[in-house]
Amino acid sequence: MKRDGTCMSLWQNNIEDYISKTQELPSGIADVMIIGGGITGLSTALQLQKAGKKCVLVEAYNIGFGTTGGTTAHINTVLDTPYTDLIRDFGQEGAQRVADATKDAIALIKNNIEEHQINCDFKIVKGFLFAQNESQSKVLGEILEASRSVGIDANHVPAIPAPIPFEKAIHISHQAQFHPIKYLYGLAEAFEKEGGLLLQHTRVERVEEKGTIHVKTSRGPMEARYAIYATHVPLGVNVLHFRAAPYRSYAIAVKLKSNVYHDAVVYDMYDPYHYYRTQDIDGESYLVAGGNDHKTAHEANAQFCFQNLESHVRKYFDVDSVKFKWSSQYFESIDGLPYIGHLPGNPKSVYVATGYGGNGMVFSHVAALELSEKILNNRSKYKDLFDPSRIKLAGLSNFIKEQADVVAKFLGKWFYVKDLEALADLAPGDAKVVKYEGHSIALHKDDMGNFHAVSPTCTHVHCSVAWNNAERSWDCPCHGARYSFDGKVLTGPASKDLEPIKLKHE
Ligand code: FES
Numbered sequence: 001m002k003r004d005g006t007c008m009s010l011w012q013n014n015i016e017d018y019i020s021k022t023q024e025l026p027s028g029i030a031d032v033m034i035i036g037g038g039i040t041g042l043s044t045a046l047q048l049q050k051a052g053k054k055c056v057l058v059e060a061y062n063i064g065f066g067t068t069g070g071t072t073a074h075i076n077t078v079l080d081t082p083y084t085d086l087i088r089d090f091g092q093e094g095a096q097r098v099a100d101a102t103k104d105a106i107a108l109i110k111n112n113i114e115e116h117q118i119n120c121d122f123k124i125v126k127g128f129l130f131a132q133n134e135s136q137s138k139v140l141g142e143i144l145e146a147s148r149s150v151g152i153d154a155n156h157v158p159a160i161p162a163p164i165p166f167e168k169a170i171h172i173s174h175q176a177q178f179h180p181i182k183y184l185y186g187l188a189e190a191f192e193k194e195g196g197l198l199l200q201h202t203r204v205e206r207v208e209e210k211g212t213i214h215v216k217t218s219r220g221p222m223e224a225r226y227a228i229y230a231t232h233v234p235l236g237v238n239v240l241h242f243r244a245a246p247y248r249s250y251a252i253a254v255k256l257k258s259n260v261y262h263d264a265v266v267y268d269m270y271d272p273y274h275y276y277r278t279q280d281i282d283g284e285s286y287l288v289a290g291g292n293d294h295k296t297a298h299e300a301n302a303q304f305c306f307q308n309l310e311s312h313v314r315k316y317f318d319v320d321s322v323k324f325k326w327s328s329q330y331f332e333s334i335d336g337l338p339y340i341g342h343l344p345g346n347p348k349s350v351y352v353a354t355g356y357g358g359n360g361m362v363f364s365h366v367a368a369l370e371l372s373e374k375i376l377n378n379r380s381k382y383k384d385l386f387d388p389s390r391i392k393l394a395g396l397s398n399f400i401k402e403q404a405d406v407v408a409k410f411l412g413k414w415f416y417v418k419d420l421e422a423l424a425d426l427a428p429g430d431a432k433v434v435k436y437e438g439h440s441i442a443l444h445k446d447d448m449g450n451f452h453a454v455s456p457t458c459t460h461v462h463c464s465v466a467w468n469n470a471e472r473s474w475d476c477p478c479h480g481a482r483y484s485f486d487g488k489v490l491t492g493p494a495s496k497d498l499e500p501i502k503l504k505h506e
Pocket residue numbers: 458459460461462463476477478479480481492493494
């Protein structure tokens with residue numbers, strides 16, 4: 001199974017590509033087109049298909065290619081945005097409804113697993129949040145009180161199941177975990193069994209409203225009554241690109257010398273925080289640890305993030321070997337709650353779900369419930385909380401109108417490899433943006449010593465991409481588009497590849 005980066009995640013190990021039953025583009029009008037084959041797309045598609053809608057799910061690569069293949073799959077009721085902040089910003093009632101939404105989401109995950117007999121190592125586990133200094137302890141006490149006030153079962157405990165020194169800790173009952181790709185494949189099978197059409201390797205290039213929704217894909221046109229972007233941020237230029245910021249998070253899966261693995265999800269209270277859990281796969285246990293998050297393309301040497309994470313984990317655990325390391329992308333909203341609902345600036349029949357922060361497993365299922373309720377019954381339980389239009393930003397509509405396509409700058413031009421090679425001085429596997437004869441050129445030298453050159457201008461709205469040396473991708477700092485080493489789109493909102501630059505050897 002492939003993912004949007006070079007590093008292999010624990011979830012890709014021994015997992016083949018999912019083979020869809022659907023190979024041909026459908027004729028006629030679908031009820032709902034779901035764009036994106038991650039956990040949001042498939043959980044929503046299954047809900048709608050089961051309720052009798054004719055759904056088509058399209059994925060640019062293979063299902064699980066995006067963040068679902070790189071998550072650490074914590075299913076938690078205590079969220080990245082603590083209930084102290086939710087009560088402050090949305091009132092006691094608002095915070096209570098967020099807690100209720102997370103409960104509904106976890107119930108849906110359980111129900112999907114039971115009803116469709118998905119074998120995905122789902123497990124209810126204990127959760128622990130621990131403080132390591134006085135100020136964290138004070139905040140922890142407030143989080144405990146706020147979490148209890150919305151019905152979460154939590155209490156102070158004298159010990160945590162991880163060998164990390166702490167000052168204060170709380171236990172939260174009924175957290176959960178699973179193997180995200182096994183779960184995703186189970187959803188896909190159930191969706192297809194219910195009659196849903198699942199098209200992989202089909203890139204959506206344009207979505208237009210002409211009475212119905214007309215979708216141009218890499219394999220031809222399709223038509224639907226509703227469209228759902230389950231791709232994090234949508235294609236094109238939208239206000240949502242300015243309300244959701246892309247972040248990268250790092251994870252490692254390690255073997256421990258002691259072979260003793262804790263059966264819980266555990267979090268510290270730093271910002272960014274570290275998170276730990278155990279996963280058993282094919283008779284082997286792994287400690288999965290994550291953290292060292294940063295804004296996409298804001299870290300000059302992403303490999304340092306892996307090194308820092310590994311030394312942090314080695315400080316506390318008896319690490320024998322690091323078996324897997326990988327990173328993935330998520331989006332933060334402005335106010336800490338996701339954007340789920342009608343996509344601003346689009347026809348009423350176009351929806352989106354994004355801005356989950358580090359709580360993608362839970363919020364993806366909140367989206368499945370909320371979007372299917374909207375499409376099936378024109379009702380919304382949580383519109384006021386999750387409406388993507390809830391945050392107004394001044395001056396954006398003019399900006400959006402003014403954004404034209406990136407103009408081809410390198411048409412008919414070529415460059416000598418030896419000139420760029422001398423300028424860039426790259427080691428195999430490395431890359432940089434170089435200036436040459438007034439041009440910026442994104443240059444990568446692969447492991448075989450071959451050079452690949454592309455324009456560093458992001459095809460979304462013209463920011464300059466930066467090299468991610470951990471995943472060997474060109475990442476855009478503005479709205480999170482990512483491209484392969486040779487400029488192919490890995491993740492939106494860009495829909496066009498980086499402009500190729502011709503190189504000559506002699
Ligand atoms: Fe928007 Fe690159 S993702 S400019």
